[in-house]
Amino acid sequence: MRSATIYNFLIEANIMACIAIVLMTVLRRFLWKGLGNGAICFGWFLIAFRLLCPLSLTNPVIHSIRSPFAADAAIRPIAGQVKVRLNDAVSRLSDVFWRADNMTGYEAVTRLSDGIQDASAAITLAKVWLAGVLLVSAWFIFSNLRFRMRLRADRIEPISGELKERYEALCRERGVMPVPVFFTDPLPSACLVGVFRPYIALPLSASPQDAIHVLTHEICHLKNRDHLWGVLRLLCCAVHWFDPLVWLAAAMSRTDSELRCDDRVTGPMDPDERKSYAGVLVLSAARRNAPGLGVLATGMTMTGKRLKTRVETVMRGGKPLRWLAVTFTVLASMCLVGAFATSETKEQLEMGVPWPIEEHYLTEALHGNRRIKTESDAVSFAKEVWDRVRGREAEGRFEAYREAGSWSVSMAEGDDIAFYLWFSSDGVIWDMSQDLKDYRWVTDGEYIESHVMDMEELNGVREWTVKELDVLVPGLTGEIRKPELVYVRDVGDAKFVHLNASPKDSRYDAGASVFVLFRPNEGYTLVMLQLAGNG
Amino acid sequence: MAVQVTEAEWKIMEVLWDHAPRTMGEITRTLEPETGWTRHTVITLLKRMTEKGAVSVDDSERAKLYTPLITREEASTEETHKFLSHIFKGKASLLVSHLVESGDLSEDDLKQILDVMEGRKK
Numbered sequence: 001m002r003s004a005t006i007y008n009f010l011i012e013a014n015i016m017a018c019i020a021i022v023l024m025t026v027l028r029r030f031l032w033k034g035l036g037n038g039a040i041c042f043g044w045f046l047i048a049f050r051l052l053c054p055l056s057l058t059n060p061v062i063h064s065i066r067s068p069f070a071a072d073a074a075i076r077p078i079a080g081q082v083k084v085r086l087n088d089a090v091s092r093l094s095d096v097f098w099r100a101d102n103m104t105g106y107e108a109v110t111r112l113s114d115g116i117q118d119a120s121a122a123i124t125l126a127k128v129w130l131a132g133v134l135l136v137s138a139w140f141i142f143s144n145l146r147f148r149m150r151l152r153a154d155r156i157e158p159i160s161g162e163l164k165e166r167y168e169a170l171c172r173e174r175g176v177m178p179v180p181v182f183f184t185d186p187l188p189s190a191c192l193v194g195v196f197r198p199y200i201a202l203p204l205s206a207s208p209q210d211a212i213h214v215l216t217h218e219i220c221h222l223k224n225r226d227h228l229w230g231v232l233r234l235l236c237c238a239v240h241w242f243d244p245l246v247w248l249a250a251a252m253s254r255t256d257s258e259l260r261c262d263d264r265v266t267g268p269m270d271p272d273e274r275k276s277y278a279g280v281l282v283l284s285a286a287r288r289n290a291p292g293l294g295v296l297a298t299g300m301t302m303t304g305k306r307l308k309t310r311v312e313t314v315m316r317g318g319k320p321l322r323w324l325a326v327t328f329t330v331l332a333s334m335c336l337v338g339a340f341a342t343s344e345t346k347e348q349l350e351m352g353v354p355w356p357i358e359e360h361y362l363t364e365a366l367h368g369n370r371r372i373k374t375e376s377d378a379v380s381f382a383k384e385v386w387d388r389v390r391g392r393e394a395e396g397r398f399e400a401y402r403e404a405g406s407w408s409v410s411m412a413e414g415d416d417i418a419f420y421l422w423f424s425s426d427g428v429i430w431d432m433s434q435d436l437k438d439y440r441w442v443t444d445g446e447y448i449e450s451h452v453m454d455m456e457e458l459n460g461v462r463e464w465t466v467k468e469l470d471v472l473v474p475g476l477t478g479e480i481r482k483p484e485l486v487y488v489r490d491v492g493d494a495k496f497v498h499l500n501a502s503p504k505d506s507r508y509d510a511g512a513s514v515f516v517l518f519r520p521n522e523g524y525t526l527v528m529l530q531l532a533g534n535g
Numbered sequence: 536m537a538v539q540v541t542e543a544e545w546k547i548m549e550v551l552w553d554h555a556p557r558t559m560g561e562i563t564r565t566l567e568p569e570t571g572w573t574r575h576t577v578i579t580l581l582k583r584m585t586e587k588g589a590v591s592v593d594d595s596e597r598a599k600l601y602t603p604l605i606t607r608e609e610a611s612t613e614e615t616h617k618f619l620s621h622i623f624k625g626k627a628s629l630l631v632s633h634l635v636e637s638g639d640l641s642e643d644d645l646k647q648i649l650d651v652m653e654g655r656k657k
Contacts, residue, residue, distance in 0.1 A: 157575050163571065186542065204576065205542035207569075
């Protein structure tokens with residue numbers, strides 16, 4: 001699986017889910033009475049679905065947000081925007097370090113920027129994410145095993161007699177298949193435990209009347225399949241362990257599932273029965289120690305403000321507003337579909353995405369010793385190179401542009417760009433070209449393509465090329481093999497020679513492409529040099 | 536080391552503190568109306584309490600006799616410590632100040648507490 005697949009899923013799922021979690025938190029705070037706990041729990045379910053499902057639906061509109069700087073078709077537009085924004089932020093940070101003359105910080109941030117560009121940072125992050133998933137999952141498994149073993153050790157016996165008969169009657173009434181119920185001591189509050197073979201652990205200290213309330217509550221959890229819901233919650237926290245909002249949502253959804261069970265239990269109760277039920281909640285609170293979030297078990301215990309709200313709700317009773325709950329359910333479902341619509345169409349992808357940029361170029365192996373910090377430094381450097389390759393003073397206008405970890409400088413003579421140079425901040429040339437107006441026959445077809453060249457001439461071109469590269473790009477000739485002829489174009493008495501030097505290290509995808517103009521009576525001119533891609 | 540007694544075990548201890556030694560059958564019959572516990576439940580609890588040193592068992596007679604090994608005061612002290620560490624992070628002074636603020640502790644009560652503390656210092 002490519003890191004892009006993980007990257008797309010995690011970014012999209014988290015952005016969509018975080019927006020939804022914030023909205024749910026607000027709705028829950030202000031519309032909880034009208035919506036009802038059932039609708040709120042449904043909302044949490046939709047969020048969990050978004051968090052866990054890596055589906056991506058086609059959306060013709062999403063292409064409009066694809067950044068032109070995120071050219072890799074494997075990275076979808078939303079994730080691409082995040083990547084570009086992150087890269088911009090890192091570039092600005094590298095500028096800050098550069099101006100502060102903090103080379104350690106600058107180099108670290110430049111390495112990070114390069115890592116973002118060439119996706120090595122994404123691979124590292126994917127490994128860190130996976131390690132986090134495994135650690136969190138291991139902790140959940142350990143917590144659950146420990147809890148289950150403790151419960152087993154504290155088990156006394158299954159319920160029997162009148163209590164068992166009343167429990168089975170309740171199950172029939174609620175349309176639920178009874179599960180085993182065990183008295184357990186000590187146990188602060190009753191809980192529904194387990195996923196595939198659930199059972200109810202009932203505190204031994206519960207009075208017979210309290211036991212019925214408690215069992216009714218746990219039967220509601222069983223009917224709502226809250227033991228399976230718990231697994232979803234833990235999966236969300238494990239996969240998105242780095243997102244605190246997901247953990248918050250898991251805690252809130254757990255509370256809401258308890259409140260939902262309260263609603264179902266107390267629905268048919270009269271005021272005296274409600275009071276008795278509320279008393280059980282308060283007693284449970286006095287014991288505290290409910291199972292933690294990482295444990296697959298329900299727990300009646302709530303304390304503090306939440307307990308106060310819970311008791312008030314139980315005592316008040318009342319039903320949610322049906323129209324509000326239905327409207328919310330429909331709108332939330334539509335939003336879920338929208339939250340999955342993150343892919344471009346096939347035509348848009350083919351149209352809008354140039355060659356992928358995740359190749360490894362020779363530029364990674366080269367390190368210069370210049371410190372090109374300002375625009376004027378960049379222009380000075382470009383003038384030196386111009387001087388070297390053109391042999392005359394520049395007459396045009398130089399303009400420099402800073403990019404992430406690099407500079408591009410162009411020199412215009414009149415309206416035409418006569419010279420272009422792209423280089424790193426430490427002075428390694430990545431791309432150089434002279435104005436092809438002088439050599440327009442290179443592109444307009446008025447030449448004769450020939451693969452044959454006199455050996456002596458060819459060797460002369462090669463030797464000159466190697467010497468020139470040695471001066472222009474220190475260290476390059478150590479990284480490349482001998483330049484080989486790709487083609488020769490004959491125009492009049494001149495030969496336009498394209499040479500390619502493969503990298504010695506096969507890790508790099510492209511070597512050095514060099515275009516040399518050779519006139520037997522006049523010598524050689526370097527027309528183009530490319531390290532950051534094939535010519 | 537202090538013996539910790541669960542809520543359910545406390546009910547058995549109450550029966551034994553009222554009158555000891557007692558057999559398992561007597562304890563079950565005493566608790567059954569209030570709790571509905573079966574003999575098996577009481578046997579399991581007594582076994583745990585014996586293992587942790589809350590009760591002792593004399594099996595020289597036909598029916599085993601159970602006697603408490605900790606007094607009500609000792610058990611209460613342990614429960615109070617647990618309660619304090621839960622609610623007031625182990626600080627009795629916080630409990631006292633809470634009781635004073637809530638009006639549950641009168642000036643006389645406070646004076647008595649201070650007298651006891653002074654007496655302990657001496």
